Amino acid sequence: MQFHADDFNALPAAPVEQMEALAPAPPLWRVLLADVRAVVALVVVVLLVFSAFAGPFLWSQDPARQWLSQVSSGPTTARTVAVVEDNPQWQGALVQAGQLMSVSATTTSVKLAWPAVAGAAGYRVYRAEAGEGAGLGVPLAQIEHPWYDDRLQLRERAYRYTVVPEGENELSRRATITLTPALTIGRFEAQLLDLPVHNGEVVLPAHPLGTDSLGRDMLSRVIHGARTSMLVGLTAPLLFITLGAFYGAAAGLIGGWVDNTLMRIADFVVALPFLLFMILFRVAMGIESGESGLFPMVLAMVLLSWPGAARLVRGQVLQLRGSAFVLSARMAGASNLYLIRRHLLPNVLPLLLVSLSFAIPQAIFTEALLSFIGMGVVPPTPSWGSLCNEGIRSMLTHPHELIVPAVAISIAVLAFNVLGDALSDAMDVQIRRGAQ
Amino acid sequence: MKAPESLLSVRDLNISLGGQHLVRSVDLDIEAGQCLALVGESGSGKSLTALSLMRLLPRSAKISQQYILFEGQSLAAYSEAQWRQLRARRIAMIFQNPMTAMNPTMRVGQQIAEVLCLHAGVSRREANRQAVALLERLGIVNAAQKARQYPFEMSGGMLQRAVIAMAIACKPALLIADEPTTALDATVQAEVLVLLRELCNEQNMGLLLITHDLGVVRRMAQKVAVMYAGKLVETGAISRVFNTPAHPYTQALKQAMPSLTEQRDSLMAIPGTPPDLSKPIAGCAFAARCPQAMNVCARQQPADYLTAPEQHAKCWLWDPARTKAS
Amino acid sequence: MIAYILKRLAYGAITIWFIATATFFSMHAVPGDPFNEAKAASPQLRQNLMARYGLDKPVTEQYLIYLRNMLRGDFGISFTQENRQVNDIIREHFPVSAILGVAALLIAATGGIIGGAVAAHWHNRSPDRAMMIAVVLAISVPSFVIAALAQMAIVRANDWLSFPLLPVAGWGGISHVWVPALVLGLGTMAYLARLMRSSMLAVMQSDYVLTARAKGLSDWQIFRKHQLRNAMLPVVTELGPTIAAITTGGFVVELIFAIPGLGRYFVQAIQQLDYTVIMGTTVFYGAFLVLMVVLIDIAYGLIDPRIRLHGDGR
Ligand SMILES: Nc1ncnc2c1ncn2[C@@H]1O[C@H](COP(=O)(O)OP(=O)(O)OP(=O)(O)O)[C@@H](O)[C@H]1O
Numbered sequence A: 001m002q003f004h005a006d007d008f009n010a011l012p013a014a015p016v017e018q019m020e021a022l023a024p025a026p027p028l029w030r031v032l033l034a035d036v037r038a039v040v041a042l043v044v045v046v047l048l049v050f051s052a053f054a055g056p057f058l059w060s061q062d063p064a065r066q067w068l069s070q071v072s073s074g075p076t077t078a079r080t081v082a083v084v085e086d087n088p089q090w091q092g093a094l095v096q097a098g099q100l101m102s103v104s105a106t107t108t109s110v111k112l113a114w115p116a117v118a119g120a121a122g123y124r125v126y127r128a129e130a131g132e133g134a135g136l137g138v139p140l141a142q143i144e145h146p147w148y149d150d151r152l153q154l155r156e157r158a159y160r161y162t163v164v165p166e167g168e169n170e171l172s173r174r175a176t177i178t179l180t181p182a183l184t185i186g187r188f189e190a191q192l193l194d195l196p197v198h199n200g201e202v203v204l205p206a207h208p209l210g211t212d213s214l215g216r217d218m219l220s221r222v223i224h225g226a227r228t229s230m231l232v233g234l235t236a237p238l239l240f241i242t243l244g245a246f247y248g249a250a251a252g253l254i255g256g257w258v259d260n261t262l263m264r265i266a267d268f269v270v271a272l273p274f275l276l277f278m279i280l281f282r283v284a285m286g287i288e289s290g291e292s293g294l295f296p297m298v299l300a301m302v303l304l305s306w307p308g309a310a311r312l313v314r315g316q317v318l319q320l321r322g323s324a325f326v327l328s329a330r331m332a333g334a335s336n337l338y339l340i341r342r343h344l345l346p347n348v349l350p351l352l353l354v355s356l357s358f359a360i361p362q363a364i365f366t367e368a369l370l371s372f373i374g375m376g377v378v379p380p381t382p383s384w385g386s387l388c389n390e391g392i393r394s395m396l397t398h399p400h401e402l403i404v405p406a407v408a409i410s411i412a413v414l415a416f417n418v419l420g421d422a423l424s425d426a427m428d429v430q431i432r433r434g435a436q
Numbered sequence B: 001m002k003a004p005e006s007l008l009s010v011r012d013l014n015i016s017l018g019g020q021h022l023v024r025s026v027d028l029d030i031e032a033g034q035c036l037a038l039v040g041e042s043g044s045g046k047s048l049t050a051l052s053l054m055r056l057l058p059r060s061a062k063i064s065q066q067y068i069l070f071e072g073q074s075l076a077a078y079s080e081a082q083w084r085q086l087r088a089r090r091i092a093m094i095f096q097n098p099m100t101a102m103n104p105t106m107r108v109g110q111q112i113a114e115v116l117c118l119h120a121g122v123s124r125r126e127a128n129r130q131a132v133a134l135l136e137r138l139g140i141v142n143a144a145q146k147a148r149q150y151p152f153e154m155s156g157g158m159l160q161r162a163v164i165a166m167a168i169a170c171k172p173a174l175l176i177a178d179e180p181t182t183a184l185d186a187t188v189q190a191e192v193l194v195l196l197r198e199l200c201n202e203q204n205m206g207l208l209l210i211t212h213d214l215g216v217v218r219r220m221a222q223k224v225a226v227m228y229a230g231k232l233v234e235t236g237a238i239s240r241v242f243n244t245p246a247h248p249y250t251q252a253l254k255q256a257m258p259s260l261t262e263q264r265d266s267l268m269a270i271p272g273t274p275p276d277l278s279k280p281i282a283g284c285a286f287a288a289r290c291p292q293a294m295n296v297c298a299r300q301q302p303a304d305y306l307t308a309p310e311q312h313a314k315c316w317l318w319d320p321a322r323t324k325a326s
Numbered sequence C: 001m002i003a004y005i006l007k008r009l010a011y012g013a014i015t016i017w018f019i020a021t022a023t024f025f026s027m028h029a030v031p032g033d034p035f036n037e038a039k040a041a042s043p044q045l046r047q048n049l050m051a052r053y054g055l056d057k058p059v060t061e062q063y064l065i066y067l068r069n070m071l072r073g074d075f076g077i078s079f080t081q082e083n084r085q086v087n088d089i090i091r092e093h094f095p096v097s098a099i100l101g102v103a104a105l106l107i108a109a110t111g112g113i114i115g116g117a118v119a120a121h122w123h124n125r126s127p128d129r130a131m132m133i134a135v136v137l138a139i140s141v142p143s144f145v146i147a148a149l150a151q152m153a154i155v156r157a158n159d160w161l162s163f164p165l166l167p168v169a170g171w172g173g174i175s176h177v178w179v180p181a182l183v184l185g186l187g188t189m190a191y192l193a194r195l196m197r198s199s200m201l202a203v204m205q206s207d208y209v210l211t212a213r214a215k216g217l218s219d220w221q222i223f224r225k226h227q228l229r230n231a232m233l234p235v236v237t238e239l240g241p242t243i244a245a246i247t248t249g250g251f252v253v254e255l256i257f258a259i260p261g262l263g264r265y266f267v268q269a270i271q272q273l274d275y276t277v278i279m280g281t282t283v284f285y286g287a288f289l290v291l292m293v294v295l296i297d298i299a300y301g302l303i304d305p306r307i308r309l310h311g312d313g314r
């Protein structure tokens, strides 16, 4: 081995770089922002809250307006359609020979006429959605004259009409036609909706998420629903966590028998079956079913959900009261207020933040569930739960009416849950670093 | 007294875990009926070394060695099933903390009997009987009743004995005791040590004793290995290492305690902190804290020097080139 | 142990009293009176009705009578169906809810425990990742949506197979229980799986598992003898809230699947403002849940020797 001349001379004193290990733990938000899922969840949450409050200005369609010509339609873009006269007094057209005839087919009315069958006592008209098997479909009418005007919830899709003469050998004589009505709007509806008519045409706005079974725009309903859901989902947890925090802090700071009594009360409140009492409160406040009860819902959540936060804060207060550094700070003459601000808050706030981010999805869920069973916000007011409630009725034919609000709930709940997870993970990291 | 036979020898043992090279090029030799003490600061890698001798390291750990010979067999290529046959039966371990080393929801007697059922192939009844006998042998009065208790019902000393009973149930050839006495008060500590001593003598069992307590080392061991930042910086016979420590770290240890007869002196009293093992270390790991550090120490790893009969140290101070230079 | 059980029971009894009282006074806070014009055409009829339901007495007396009747297990007569005892309604409909709930709980507990253990065993590898994604999804989708989707799936499957594989709704044989129970248990299963996973991970890191390995036990033996029981302890404590979640979740599932359980009846009673039925079912459910929590506490004591032997180890 080769040595240098000064190899065995004394090593100059090394800078004390080992102290780096004791650098203070990074702030919570820094740890949080390093976590990809936290960032994604945070963005989603911000977007949700933003769209709940600014959404109605960005997407200004009235959630209660009914586009009768576009009931239960899938996603559509804005389009120009003809205005047709409402003419219920159509007497049919004379059809000389041949097959079932369509005189005109629009979504306002499908006019059918066919050659009269000698000796037939009357005719039965059926309608089936094309592609739905070989059956006759819904019976529309039983009539005596050889024409029919169908105005029954027509949509822009292929229908198969069948006319069967009565009293005849039905199979041999029936006539069939398949047609797709063109999207139009009746003059009356156009007037009702206040749509400006140009050259006999009006512009129907886009429905990016389709419409519901009453022809209302789903996107605007989901946005307005978000307002309700977020309102309940954010205010109730904020209120009950604040209430719980003060309650727990009071119990912990006063101590003694007061603490004992307060926490016993908390134990009992926890034991109350949550959903039952939510419903009970609503009834107790004299809200009949079918009435919207946003306020009682929030109130019930607040009255029933505070003990968690109370226990948490009380635990922290007790822990701090016993800790050596608070004792020494107290001896050094620190005031209660100073101790709370300097030692209690920094310890408790992150914990409360985590419970908040788990309480919010819980509250959104509860609101949705109650609205779903008709015990919360009820149909005319949109909320995600009540939208689901409406959507489930037409689930088999138009699943999007259920799926759209359901996805909205899931995304919101998912985002808050993931955020909560990331937050508590970040806190674990901090605690571990801090303990080193 | 017959000549000590080699029980276990390991060469160039390296363990890395989570990007840290935690145990670096360790050589160990343990003889039957003898006790080797392994001392060093907290976090120096003693427990990892011990665990590696039973292949109990966390799954993510990477381990390599030049060879590992136990009772004349190479264990390097042993499969997990073979290791299972070895554990408790031939090599057993007493873990650091008796309070957490036992399953809290299982009766103590059952936990001891479990080993016997598994390795001695006896019936459960017989195993229970033997477990009680073991506890009795370890000086627990009313052992039959104690065996039916749960860990949380027992005192630390009692638990430690139960843990020892579990370890020696199958009369292993090598016992690894990881700080067997730190959780105990002084009197119980003395009893446990006497017991371990007896086991070595009676069953010709090799003992690897990990401890912080130099007093314990002196009473128990024939040889001692001093570990610093994952490396054995000095090994040798007790009398040599204690009387004329060769490595500045060992010297500092010795200085940190006023008298070796005084018990419970910690090894913590040396200024500075151990190096960060996640980065490679160019020279001697102790250089930054060493009062006698030289330029070469910061640059190059020292070799292993024979400083006296039965005493080795990894320190540049013992390099013949330096002796010539000065 | 006896002292522990007695203490739990006493505590449970006080809680039930608290629930009964809270229920009574919330119902008496209802503004107006329960007999509107539709039900009581004349003042005379109204008087008779008030007397029949004991509403003409002072509130304190009503409360005492109510408590006495509760103690005897008598919940009074329905408001809307005047010849029906609330007890009969409960007796008729609760077993249906109970069957559904027990099935859901069994599915949730087994699924959750197995799922959590599997995820922990393959920690940070693909089974774990897949499980955690499934868990997060199951926790994030409301039960009524899952119920609706399940129903939709059954309809589609039946259509596609062109014979009824599973009934879409209603109540009857075993085939009616399966899907609603699974739907009802799914959220809980996910929650328990997550809990089991983290407690299993903690157990896997514990010293006594290392000891067990040092004994030469195989992975399976360690799992069965040392890990399972310890990892299940936190899961068992959570079963109380779980039963509450399944019970109330049952309302919706019963509604959607048209199952004649007490939950559906309760929701109907609320819609019809049937006060005695609302009070009776609330107290009944409350008492039931409290009893379940007490039973679970006792079961926990049996599993965890620390509590069995020392009363209050927690
Ligand atoms: N599972 C693990 N994952 C990551 N690092 C680990 C793990 N186990 C141990 N270490 C690290 O390995 C180093 C050596 O640990 P080890 O337990 O061997 O120390 P020790 O000498 O036994 O200390 P003590 O005297 O405190 O028991 C420590 O720095 C520790 O942080």
Ligand SMILES: [Mg+2]
Binding pocket: B046, B047, B048, B096, B178
């Ligand atoms: Mg150790």
